[in-house]
Amino acid sequence: MNGRSAKRLARLQETLSGGGTIHLSEAAKLCGVSEMTIRRDVAASNGAMTFLGGRLVMADNPLFAPVYDLDEQQGSHYLAKHRLCKGAASFIAEGDTLFIDCGTTLMPLLGMLGDFQSITVVTYALNVANAVSGLPNVRLVLLGGLYHDVSQTFADDAMGDAIRRLGINRAFLSAAGVHAERGVSCFHFHEVAPKQAAIASAAQRLLVVDESKLGAIRPAYFARLSDFDVVITENDAKLASAEGEPGPRIVAA
Amino acid sequence: MNGRSAKRLARLQETLSGGGTIHLSEAAKLCGVSEMTIRRDVAASNGAMTFLGGRLVMADNPLFAPVYDLDEQQGSHYLAKHRLCKGAASFIAEGDTLFIDCGTTLMPLLGMLGDFQSITVVTYALNVANAVSGLPNVRLVLLGGLYHDVSQTFADDAMGDAIRRLGINRAFLSAAGVHAERGVSCFHFHEVAPKQAAIASAAQRLLVVDESKLGAIRPAYFARLSDFDVVITENDAKLASAEGEPGPRIVAA
DNA sequence: CAATAAATGTTAGAAAAATCACATTGCATG
DNA sequence: CATGCAATGTGATTTTTCTAACATTTATTG
Structure with missing residues (x-):
């Protein structure tokens, strides 16, 4: 993760600090970069953020934790x-x-x-x-x-x-x-x-x-x-x- | 929305009451119906629940809300x-x-x-x-x-x-x-x-x-x-x- | 200022999800 | 018990998202 990437990530984190989601395309526009770059930022964020169906969410948001997994006991x-x-x-x-x-x-x-x-x-x-x-x-x-x-x-x-x-x-x-x-x-x-x-x-x-x-x-x-x-x-x-x-x-x- | 549909919806709502998500496939297994039926239930739920990238979430949770939409002012x-x-x-x-x-x-x-x-x-x-x-x-x-x-x-x-x-x-x-x-x-x-x-x-x-x-x-x-x-x-x-x-x-x- | 490395953009293809059309099942009613 | 209707299932199609490869730009260093 480099400096500008970290800056974008911080920006997005602030945006999502109150909970909620943003679509990948909107995150890209917000940061003035391509969608692919946002994807790469998130991938390098070490799990702080994740994608859920094209939308960006804070990984620690309790709302998005999978509660139920039939495969697990x-x-x-x-x-x-x-x-x-x-x-x-x-x-x-x-x-x-x-x-x-x-x-x-x-x-x-x-x-x-x-x-x-x-x-x-x-x-x-x-x-x-x-x-x-x-x-x-x-x-x-x-x-x-x-x-x-x-x-x-x-x-x-x-x-x-x-x-x-x-x-x-x-x-x-x-x-x-x-x-x-x-x-x-x-x-x-x-x-x-x-x-x-x-x-x-x-x-x-x-x-x-x-x-x-x-x-x-x-x-x-x-x-x-x-x-x-x-x-x-x-x-x-x-x-x-x-x-x-x-x-x-x-x-x- | 019919009786059984409402029952399934209530079941899923209980499951998600504490926040979290379930994958469509797991929701289907949980209710013993096909994925399509779950989709139809959710569509008829009048916005109480929505899908986010194949996962089911409660829409009324304060933590969930698209915070940012460039198209709107x-x-x-x-x-x-x-x-x-x-x-x-x-x-x-x-x-x-x-x-x-x-x-x-x-x-x-x-x-x-x-x-x-x-x-x-x-x-x-x-x-x-x-x-x-x-x-x-x-x-x-x-x-x-x-x-x-x-x-x-x-x-x-x-x-x-x-x-x-x-x-x-x-x-x-x-x-x-x-x-x-x-x-x-x-x-x-x-x-x-x-x-x-x-x-x-x-x-x-x-x-x-x-x-x-x-x-x-x-x-x-x-x-x-x-x-x-x-x-x-x-x-x-x-x-x-x-x-x-x-x-x-x-x-x- | 060239050479190199890093970061970002673009495109194409694979995978997944959403939608649609139609087949099938189950239930109620005459 | 046949009929019709609503509910559900199945598979095909379209759309969207994800991934990977390669091209291009931007920064860095000697």
């Missing part, structure tokens, strides 16, 4: 999350205020909210906010703060208070580890405070986890299993160890 | 904003904490932040947050609250206090109307509080407006012109009426 993994969320959605009632946790597990749930007339979603995750912002029937409350790239979430000292001030009917939580004795945990410590505040203030607490999380222990502990009213997972047998004891209702989806 | 409009932001960027110093206002005017500025080592961006706009979240050298603080679709911003009673607690070096404000006597205004009342808080607490206040806004008066007044230290616009002559009086420095870009 990831496909069935997605299907599992879809099933889990189908089960989770059956708990939602018209007019609910929902807390939606971060991660990818609960993303399919958001698409299912279109079936309701009036729902309010409370979240501290950017990807969740983006998905919900497009739904006309869903009110969105985003809990702001300092952005953490690793989890696409915001964190703030005052977030716990902010959550407690909201009237949350149902809190849908995700986790990276669920252990019968060692409780429920995630990877990042900055997620603990909002999760605990949601658990503390919601009328109903639902944990949605796929099978791969069962038995795992992750660095950031945030709740006991018995703190939840419902656990939605694929294999209810794996969690049915403490029969009879007071604990969450285990639902297989 | 919008193109030159974009170029103007780019020039304005180039001028605005020259005020930024290494290590600054910047308040970035909502709207599209300041979007090109965000791409220019890649030149710095360490910048903090404070905003209450979702589109700004999305653009900044991809920049590795920029810390992002998003001011949360209830989401307003019309301006892609969040609003909250406590936002003013949150802004005043932050140490903002430079506040970059946009506006929909700038009038010598009637001051600076925007369309939406929920934007007034954060704008005023930013003006009140920032060390330097910069107004960035293209020529089309000069002379206009909009419903929501939020500041006098003299509240700003710098006004960056295309035509400095139009604002130079009150020479000699105490007022902002007018910069043509």
